Amino acid sequence: MASPGPAGAASAAASPSPPMQLPSPFAELVKAPSGLEKIVLRGARNCCAEIYLYGGQVTSWKNDNGEELLFLSSKAIFKPPKAIRGGIPVCFPQFGTHGNLEQHGFARNRFWTIDNNPPPLPVNPAIKAFVDLILKPSEEDLKIWPHSFEFRLRVALGPSGDLSLTSRIRNTNTDGRPFSYTFAYHTYFSVSDISEVRVEGLETMDYLDNLKAKERFTEQGDAIVFESEVDKVYLAAPSKIAIIDHEKKRTFVVTKEGLPDAVVWNPWDKKAKAMQDFGDAEYKSMLCVEPAAVERPITLKPGEEWKGRLVLSAVPSSYCSGQLDPLKVLQG
């Protein structure tokens, strides 16, 4: 008997114009001009978020006033196999070049499907706008990474406009083999002007510098500011990091669980020019702060599941002419 359950959703995904069911009345599946499908989550007032099935990738997150909070390049290419430049690409099963797979693994350029019947996840009952996606390896994927897995991603918009991403990755190998992976939520924040931005929470942390052959250094005691290209993996970073945008008087608070590291990236002018899908001056209006597990890969035995969570909130900075109290932002 046909039912609008998960099997219905999976087979509908393969047909050309599916009347796809979503479990939340605040979520809608629409076709973007590129022809790719995306889910639009609608929260209170003008809050909303968009998630592409391609890459399982969040590309938009707007606040109460309908202002965009994530960076998406004006030159982003919405065509496989290129990953979409901006939003929140998911790097799995490899972050960066930490392995033999393509840069950042393959999850960001695969088609995910809607999972209408995911295993229960403890949730805040006030969250009404959410969607569950799932990625399983294809035959081709198994040739490049010979492990069977189920990757479930829930994207939810909270009542106060917070955006949360919860990843659950399960080893479904039937041959008894464990697997290991590295991971990142490659979050592109929209900022007014990179030279007006500082990041708090990473002071005094050790980091691997991708611009210096992954050599290990220790950050100085001050908040991080930006004057040139940055590509660092902060190790054992705190669970809250604040990105303070002085000009916009906005602070992003990044809360991470299950993800020890945090990557900070801005390509600056030279690298920006070299990227085909990134505007020459766009480095000024973006910053990537990416909760990640890089230094120590995560290992799962068959049947084991890992959970990694990211919660983003955007709050007005109390900054006027004095100093913002970093403790208030990071603890509050």
Ligand SMILES: O=P(O)(O)OC[C@H]1O[C@H](O)[C@H](O)[C@@H](O)[C@@H]1O
């Ligand atoms: O161009 P992509 O493959 O999307 O990677 C963009 C960037 O992602 C991360 O932040 C890495 O640390 C950088 O080394 C890399 O350049």
